[in-house]
Amino acid sequence: MKASKNEDFDEWYNEVVEEADLCDKRYPVKGMNIWRPYGWDIEQNIDFIIRDEMKSTEHKEVYFPLLVPESLFQKEADHIKGFGSEVFWVTHAGDRELEERLLLRPTSETSLYSIFSLWVRSHADLPLKTFQIVNTFRYETKMTKAFIRVREIHFFEAHTCHIDFEEAEKQVMEDAEIASRFFNKLSLPYLISRRPDWDKFAGAYYSLGIDVLMPSRKVLQVASIHQYRDNFSRPFEIKYEDEDGRHKYCHQTTYGMSERVLGAIVGIHGDDKGISLPSYIAPIQVVIVPILFKGKEAVVEKECTNVKHELEGIGIRVHLDMRDKTPGNKFYDWELKGVPLRIEIGPRDVNNGVITLVARDGIKREIARDNLEEVEKEMTLFDRRIFGRAEKFLEGNIHASHTLEKSDGIIEVPWCGSEECGLRMEEETEMKSLGTPFPEKTCDEKCVICGGEAKHWLRLARSY
Amino acid sequence: MKASKNEDFDEWYNEVVEEADLCDKRYPVKGMNIWRPYGWDIEQNIDFIIRDEMKSTEHKEVYFPLLVPESLFQKEADHIKGFGSEVFWVTHAGDRELEERLLLRPTSETSLYSIFSLWVRSHADLPLKTFQIVNTFRYETKMTKAFIRVREIHFFEAHTCHIDFEEAEKQVMEDAEIASRFFNKLSLPYLISRRPDWDKFAGAYYSLGIDVLMPSRKVLQVASIHQYRDNFSRPFEIKYEDEDGRHKYCHQTTYGMSERVLGAIVGIHGDDKGISLPSYIAPIQVVIVPILFKGKEAVVEKECTNVKHELEGIGIRVHLDMRDKTPGNKFYDWELKGVPLRIEIGPRDVNNGVITLVARDGIKREIARDNLEEVEKEMTLFDRRIFGRAEKFLEGNIHASHTLEKSDGIIEVPWCGSEECGLRMEEETEMKSLGTPFPEKTCDEKCVICGGEAKHWLRLARSY
Numbered sequence: 001m002k003a004s005k006n007e008d009f010d011e012w013y014n015e016v017v018e019e020a021d022l023c024d025k026r027y028p029v030k031g032m033n034i035w036r037p038y039g040w041d042i043e044q045n046i047d048f049i050i051r052d053e054m055k056s057t058e059h060k061e062v063y064f065p066l067l068v069p070e071s072l073f074q075k076e077a078d079h080i081k082g083f084g085s086e087v088f089w090v091t092h093a094g095d096r097e098l099e100e101r102l103l104l105r106p107t108s109e110t111s112l113y114s115i116f117s118l119w120v121r122s123h124a125d126l127p128l129k130t131f132q133i134v135n136t137f138r139y140e141t142k143m144t145k146a147f148i149r150v151r152e153i154h155f156f157e158a159h160t161c162h163i164d165f166e167e168a169e170k171q172v173m174e175d176a177e178i179a180s181r182f183f184n185k186l187s188l189p190y191l192i193s194r195r196p197d198w199d200k201f202a203g204a205y206y207s208l209g210i211d212v213l214m215p216s217r218k219v220l221q222v223a224s225i226h227q228y229r230d231n232f233s234r235p236f237e238i239k240y241e242d243e244d245g246r247h248k249y250c251h252q253t254t255y256g257m258s259e260r261v262l263g264a265i266v267g268i269h270g271d272d273k274g275i276s277l278p279s280y281i282a283p284i285q286v287v288i289v290p291i292l293f294k295g296k297e298a299v300v301e302k303e304c305t306n307v308k309h310e311l312e313g314i315g316i317r318v319h320l321d322m323r324d325k326t327p328g329n330k331f332y333d334w335e336l337k338g339v340p341l342r343i344e345i346g347p348r349d350v351n352n353g354v355i356t357l358v359a360r361d362g363i364k365r366e367i368a369r370d371n372l373e374e375v376e377k378e379m380t381l382f383d384r385r386i387f388g389r390a391e392k393f394l395e396g397n398i399h400a401s402h403t404l405e406k407s408d409g410i411i412e413v414p415w416c417g418s419e420e421c422g423l424r425m426e427e428e429t430e431m432k433s434l435g436t437p438f439p440e441k442t443c444d445e446k447c448v449i450c451g452g453e454a455k456h457w458l459r460l461a462r463s464y
Numbered sequence: 465m466k467a468s469k470n471e472d473f474d475e476w477y478n479e480v481v482e483e484a485d486l487c488d489k490r491y492p493v494k495g496m497n498i499w500r501p502y503g504w505d506i507e508q509n510i511d512f513i514i515r516d517e518m519k520s521t522e523h524k525e526v527y528f529p530l531l532v533p534e535s536l537f538q539k540e541a542d543h544i545k546g547f548g549s550e551v552f553w554v555t556h557a558g559d560r561e562l563e564e565r566l567l568l569r570p571t572s573e574t575s576l577y578s579i580f581s582l583w584v585r586s587h588a589d590l591p592l593k594t595f596q597i598v599n600t601f602r603y604e605t606k607m608t609k610a611f612i613r614v615r616e617i618h619f620f621e622a623h624t625c626h627i628d629f630e631e632a633e634k635q636v637m638e639d640a641e642i643a644s645r646f647f648n649k650l651s652l653p654y655l656i657s658r659r660p661d662w663d664k665f666a667g668a669y670y671s672l673g674i675d676v677l678m679p680s681r682k683v684l685q686v687a688s689i690h691q692y693r694d695n696f697s698r699p700f701e702i703k704y705e706d707e708d709g710r711h712k713y714c715h716q717t718t719y720g721m722s723e724r725v726l727g728a729i730v731g732i733h734g735d736d737k738g739i740s741l742p743s744y745i746a747p748i749q750v751v752i753v754p755i756l757f758k759g760k761e762a763v764v765e766k767e768c769t770n771v772k773h774e775l776e777g778i779g780i781r782v783h784l785d786m787r788d789k790t791p792g793n794k795f796y797d798w799e800l801k802g803v804p805l806r807i808e809i810g811p812r813d814v815n816n817g818v819i820t821l822v823a824r825d826g827i828k829r830e831i832a833r834d835n836l837e838e839v840e841k842e843m844t845l846f847d848r849r850i851f852g853r854a855e856k857f858l859e860g861n862i863h864a865s866h867t868l869e870k871s872d873g874i875i876e877v878p879w880c881g882s883e884e885c886g887l888r889m890e891e892e893t894e895m896k897s898l899g900t901p902f903p904e905k906t907c908d909e910k911c912v913i914c915g916g917e918a919k920h921w922l923r924l925a926r927s928y
Contacts, residue, residue, distance in 0.1 A: 040525055
């Protein structure tokens with residue numbers, strides 16, 4: 001690693017994603033990177049957590065086709081307005097021009113909902129809770145950035161249908177709880193904000209954005225939850241017959257996330273030695289580095305192998321590094337790749353019946369060789385420490401503001417709720433509004449723009 | 465189920481894939497179907513087996529972008545000739561026309577190999593063994609059929625690079641072993657044939673096709689293994705420095721499979737009651753159906769719940785069907801969905817300390833309630849029985865032929881090895897040549913076309 005995270009975060013980020021073997025940016029299409037095995041492993045572990053959450057909340061996994069006919073896409077007017085300028089179009093197959101153009105899904109509302117109208121018939125079919133993990137495509141015109149702004153997106157999207165608005169509201173709350181458990185496992189503190197109307201998802205009734213604060217003090221949206229009400233069910237005719245035989249439109253929600261989650265982990269937990277992975281998603285949770293001295297190799301290697309097998313036995317993903325390199329070089333490699341815990345075993349340790357644990361953040365501890373369940377505890381402690389640091393950083397960078405001074409980090413400003421005043425705040429601070437805190441935080445002040453009654457705090461920040 | 469498998473296999477197949485909740489064919493783009501949760505679960509279990517095989521043979525999983533620039537695609541001349549007529553072209557993004565057209569990968573040689581040339585530098589980088597599981601796209605002009613001929617394909621592809629031809633040949637042998645273990649778990653007997661030169665993969669030095677025999681007595685290619693020699697490494701410049709400092713081209717192989725494997729399972733193991741799943745991939749391996757009588761509900765339900773938990777404890781995927789339906793209706797549903805084993809428990813069984821096992825193929829057995837490990841054995845026996853039946857069918861439908869009579873099933877014909885004679889055989893039998901048996905089967909006869917010395921058997925069959 002050449003760049004320094006504190007001195008030039010963007011440069012450091014761009015370097016570390018390749019140095020740590022997460023991706024390769026040399027693919028000859030802009031904004032489309034290659035997932036290297038290590039990066040893909042991590043992403044699959046992230047997918048595993050959300051699949052697990054989906055399963056325990058009775059969502060069913062589906063897979064819908066990538067290509068969407070133009071006519072389907074145009075059914076919901078706001079949606080096409082929001083996405084139309086950034087879709088990729090398939091116009092030909094072989095030498096033939098297609099009768100109807102097909103687009104690569106930028107998100108899957110329009111393909112799913114045309115079929116939901118066939119799947120939902122009666123109230124007994126509801127709630128319909130589905131999700132898929134797919135590749136989506138957006139022709140981003142801004143500068144691309146690995147995991148953060150890409151043109152082929154590794155995308156998780158949950159889509160649900162409910163009998164009415166209140167049931168859909170309950171789903172929004174469940175999604176918020178899922179997000180809480182999910183981001184907790186990744187040691188990522190976040191804020192949920194109800195986006196202002198001028199920045200909600202194309203077609204949504206309202207949108208909740210889940211944002212993290214990157215070391216650049218810019219926020220990164222890592223997830224979103226949308227309440228659609230019946231905005232899509234009407235054009236797509238997703239109707240059900242209720243218990244009294246009346247036909248009604250469903251109310252719908254979505255919950256979406258992407259590989260940005262990995263971008264957040266890289267950015268927030270990393271340091272000048274490399275990335276730093278929460279133990280839940282680390283492909284290697286523990287690396288064992290033998291400290292070899294001439295004549296003592298056999299005894300140390302044997303001990304290392306035994307410890308490896310015992311750790312595997314208690315379900316830990318462990319790697320024994322027997323490469324012909326110095327311990328120092330090995331430390332360097334595994335710190336770069338963010339392995340949460342290193343175990344060092346030398347001949348003296350074997351004699352004394354101890355092993356040394358070194359967490360990725362440098363915290364060192366000696367434990368008894370026969371007390372390996374301590375390793376799991378140590379991983380949990382590590383996860384909590386990196387969470388704690390990120391939380392302190394986030395909290396230290398949120399400020400109430402009555403003066404609209406430009407600022408790094410996030411400011412919360414008393415706001416009357418009008419679009420006009422909100423946009424003026426964005427203009428004067430050169431920041432983007434994230435929306436109002438969710439759940440709502442009481443405010444009893446004056447709008448800093450119009451001086452009128454301010455019932456809301458509007459959050460503003462620079463953002464990716 | 466209305467159609468009969470024996471009377472009209474195609475009709476039966478088309479019906480059962482939807483009836484058993486595998487897919488929904490109502491998506492408005494031809495040849496692109498929706499994976500329903502049950503079908504997607506099964507496919508993910510299939511993916512799990514191959515991922516496991518890849519892991520144990522030290523292949524690394526990657527993910528490459530979907531879109532391939534036209535210029536990359538055109539680097540290998542035979543390859544573009546083979547696939548050019550069936551690729552989907554992205555020509556626009558938003559309102560803009562792209563500077564260079566991008567195609568949706570029909571297979572990923574061209575995207576991977578441009579990067580392999582950067583990854584491979586020295587002999588120490590070899591072998592390079594990678595795979596990915598991705599969506600690929602082919603504009604099929606023939607009649608589409610769920611899982612068997614689709615335009616968006618769920619595709620597994622392994623790609624390897626080696627120091628020379630011999631090492632690549634060893635990889636081909638390893639792939640054949642992987643195939644053997646893989647298809648064995650799915651109870652699918654198969655044939656491997658070395659495809660004739662006029663039918664090898666576009667760009668390959670030679671191709672091995674792995675075919676199964678469907679009940680229609682047409683063969684279905686379910687996997688292929690290709691030896692590329694240096695056919696791709698030359699245009700893509702995948703070179704390494706050997707131990708003596710000389711620069712050499714790699715030799716490469718691929719191994720590919722798709723959701724056709726699921727199509728084969730549906731077609732070969734199913735019957736007029738529905739599909740029939742090998743236990744390795746069944747989302748539900750055992751369904752428990754309580755046989756309830758008035759006044760005895762509580763004791764039966766309790767027993768069913770206990771058995772469920774105990775089976776889960778020994779790692780079996782089990783479902784307890786407590787729906788308010790008759791046992792007969794439940795049997796119907798789970799037979800349709802191909803659950804390998806059903807457990808019936810009634811009040812008398814509780815008293816007698818027994819449970820009844822009914823395999824999907826109708827074999828019934830009573831076991832002691834306290835002997836639940838028998839359940840696992842029963843699944844294995846079921847898997848073997850369906851394998852045995854499929855094997856008998858395959859073997860009963862391969863015939864040596866010296867007369868080129870038209871025939872159902874597969875014929876093996878003495879062949880001199882010339883393309884001319886091979887194509888004449890195809891013409892006269894109205895069958896397609898699968899190629900020569902792999903490993904080679906000795907032949908010491910006369911070519912049935914030219915009468916010349918025949919050192920090979922040429923396999924011919926009608927095919928999907």
